[in-house]
Amino acid sequence: MASVGGATLYSEQLPPAMLQRRSANYQPKTWDYDSICSMQYANKPSKQISSVEASLKQRVRQLLLKEDQEVATRLRIIGQLQSLGVAYHFEEEITRILMSMHVHDAYLLLKHDLSSTALLFRMLRAHGIPASTEILGAFCDGTGDLEAANPSLDSDGLVALYEASYLAFPGEAMLDRARAFAVKRLQELMPSMKPFQREKIRDVLLDLPLHWRAPRLQTIRSLEEHRGDLYETCRDIIDPSVLQLAVLDFNLVQAVHRSELLEVTRWWKETGLGEKLPFARDRLVECFFCAACIAPEPCLAGCREVLAKVGALIVHLDDVYDLYGTLDELAMFTDAVGAWSSAAAALPEYMKAMYSAIRSTSAAAVDRVMEEQGYDVLPLYKKAWHELCKAFLVEAKWQHERTMPSLDEYLDNGWITSTGPLLLLHAFTMLQHTQQQDSWLRDDDDDGSKDMVYPRLVELCSRVFRLCNDRATHEAESEQGEGPSFIACHMAEGSGGASEEDARGAVADAIAETLKEVNREVAFRNTGAANSLCVNLARIIQGIYRDGDGITSPTDSRKRLVKDLLFTPADLDICDPLGERYTDG
Ligand SMILES: CC(C)=CCC/C(C)=C/CC/C(C)=C/COP(=O)(O)OP(=O)(O)O
Numbered sequence: 001m002a003s004v005g006g007a008t009l010y011s012e013q014l015p016p017a018m019l020q021r022r023s024a025n026y027q028p029k030t031w032d033y034d035s036i037c038s039m040q041y042a043n044k045p046s047k048q049i050s051s052v053e054a055s056l057k058q059r060v061r062q063l064l065l066k067e068d069q070e071v072a073t074r075l076r077i078i079g080q081l082q083s084l085g086v087a088y089h090f091e092e093e094i095t096r097i098l099m100s101m102h103v104h105d106a107y108l109l110l111k112h113d114l115s116s117t118a119l120l121f122r123m124l125r126a127h128g129i130p131a132s133t134e135i136l137g138a139f140c141d142g143t144g145d146l147e148a149a150n151p152s153l154d155s156d157g158l159v160a161l162y163e164a165s166y167l168a169f170p171g172e173a174m175l176d177r178a179r180a181f182a183v184k185r186l187q188e189l190m191p192s193m194k195p196f197q198r199e200k201i202r203d204v205l206l207d208l209p210l211h212w213r214a215p216r217l218q219t220i221r222s223l224e225e226h227r228g229d230l231y232e233t234c235r236d237i238i239d240p241s242v243l244q245l246a247v248l249d250f251n252l253v254q255a256v257h258r259s260e261l262l263e264v265t266r267w268w269k270e271t272g273l274g275e276k277l278p279f280a281r282d283r284l285v286e287c288f289f290c291a292a293c294i295a296p297e298p299c300l301a302g303c304r305e306v307l308a309k310v311g312a313l314i315v316h317l318d319d320v321y322d323l324y325g326t327l328d329e330l331a332m333f334t335d336a337v338g339a340w341s342s343a344a345a346a347l348p349e350y351m352k353a354m355y356s357a358i359r360s361t362s363a364a365a366v367d368r369v370m371e372e373q374g375y376d377v378l379p380l381y382k383k384a385w386h387e388l389c390k391a392f393l394v395e396a397k398w399q400h401e402r403t404m405p406s407l408d409e410y411l412d413n414g415w416i417t418s419t420g421p422l423l424l425l426h427a428f429t430m431l432q433h434t435q436q437q438d439s440w441l442r443d444d445d446d447d448g449s450k451d452m453v454y455p456r457l458v459e460l461c462s463r464v465f466r467l468c469n470d471r472a473t474h475e476a477e478s479e480q481g482e483g484p485s486f487i488a489c490h491m492a493e494g495s496g497g498a499s500e501e502d503a504r505g506a507v508a509d510a511i512a513e514t515l516k517e518v519n520r521e522v523a524f525r526n527t528g529a530a531n532s533l534c535v536n537l538a539r540i541i542q543g544i545y546r547d548g549d550g551i552t553s554p555t556d557s558r559k560r561l562v563k564d565l566l567f568t569p570a571d572l573d574i575c576d577p578l579g580e581r582y583t584d585g
């Protein structure tokens with residue numbers, strides 16, 4: 001075997017033309033599929049657990065709706081429910097409360113409370129309810145900047161402001177300045193803080209902002225923060241029923257996710273792709289993890305299933321295009337997907353396996369949508385797979401022919417190859433409320449000749465996907481001799497004089513600006529569950545590509561996160577009135 005640009009060449013199938021195939025020697029799969037398939041799990045919560053859950057929900061609802069509750073307290077409770085992952089049980093109540101706070105200018109009641117005002121701003125925007133930056137006006141000087149001398153700017157207020165600044169729309173420079181100010185003030189205050197508090201602020205500043213954390217991962221973190229010493233300090237400001245419900249709900253949802261993981265693992269084993277394409281990354285569990293972060297609620301089982309399956313297939317397919325396939329084979333495969341018939345006899349064996357897995361997985365998803373919603377999504381699936389393959393082929397050509405596209409050309413193709421559009425399309429088709437997704441799934445293209453038209457939010461979140469992926473993978477991919485990335489294109493752009501550092505700055509700016517566009521799109525086009533899928537995709541992608549490439553090379557800390565999400569029940573030692581521990585299954 002020879003080695004080119006750090007990648008090893010496969011030579012076992014050499015035909016006369018001295019075909020050489022590449023392999024990146026990827027890390028093997030991390031999880032043992034046989035162990036997952038032999039796991040025991042409870043199918044349904046016991047009657048007793050269900051009744052405890054119902055009474056806890058009732059208690060929390062009463063707390064939320066209590067008359068004469070102060071605005072600040074109500075906001076704090078909503079924030080806690082959200083952070084602990086149980087807000088979805090009270091979505092109608094929460095939206096009603098926030099809408100009323102908007103209509104009645106509730107911010108006027110929070111005059112000297114930056115912490116609550118910033119929280120109100122963040123909550124309103126996150127729910128697609130109008131919120132002007134003027135809400136924060138009471139804390140600003142005559143030029144609209146935060147007033148350093150303002151006594152209400154304590155560390156809680158500064159943290160809340162910092163978190164709120166991530167809800168900015170494009171052009172809201174006041175929020176950029178507010179964030180810079182909050183960071184600077186917090187850093188100045190840190191030396192005089194107690195160690196525990198200093199640690200907390202350091203975490204806030206180093207981690208993703210709350211708005212961009214995957215909700216389910218935030219729940220794990222929030223439950224963790226309520227343990228031990230920290231729990232003692234929080235006990236007086238969080239109602240125990242909120243915490244009890246959060247622990248119970250986390251474990252019930254985890255049991256649902258785990259049973260689904262078992263099913264998709266069986267499916268993956270049956271495809272045999274792990275053995276038939278040994279050069280490719282086998283990342284089923286990581287894909288299920290992403291799926292559970294994008295669509296966490298129990299009622300979104302169909303979304304999780306299809307996201308995990310399509311995710312595992314495209315991780316394999318990407319390696320076919322980027323690594324192993326010859327250009328001729330890739331062109332043939334792309335045509336076969338376009339034709340979507342069983343006429344794929346000319347494909348090499350490894351491609352036939354891939355092709356057949358794509359078709360049979362799509363057929364099963366089509367059946368499910370037909371059964372549950374009564375319409376045929378096969379034309380959409382076919383077109384979306386073909387578009388992905390065509391875009392993958394464009395990248396493969398750039399790589400094989402060593403061409404560097406312009407940055408615009410690269411990004412026009414790159415948001416499709418991020419795979420975001422294909423994933424989101426599949427997830428949308430599994431949503432229940434047909435009117436909500438109507439405009440997202442329109443296809444008036446009878447002869448299949450037109451390109452898919454994706455909603456702007458899909459395009460924006462897919463751009464975030466592409467940019468985050470390129471930022472994390474540029475180094476490894478250039479060592480492997482892979483094709484262009486945002487960073488490579490940026491460095492080659494213009495006179496070609498930009499350094500890698502400049503290019504990294506440009507990618508960070510592009511991500512930040514695109515996220516602002518995502519915020520604006522969410523605010524002005526509130527399409528409920530479909531929106532959440534997109535935004536949660538943008539969230540988990542930022543997490544997965546933070547500190548490296550969590551798909552290609554999962555580190556121990558990533559594995560622990562997968563374990564915490566899917567296998568380790570929450571346990572705060574909180575007991576219900578019957579003395580039962582809140583775990584099930
Ligand atoms: C369910 C769900 C959301 C799963 C998503 C999992 C995930 C992040 C899949 C990555 C898909 C992808 C673009 C793979 C290529 O990786 P690469 O680094 O080789 O990218 P490139 O070849 O496109 O640059």
Ligand SMILES: [Mg+2]
Pocket residue numbers: 318319322
């Ligand atoms: Mg790749």
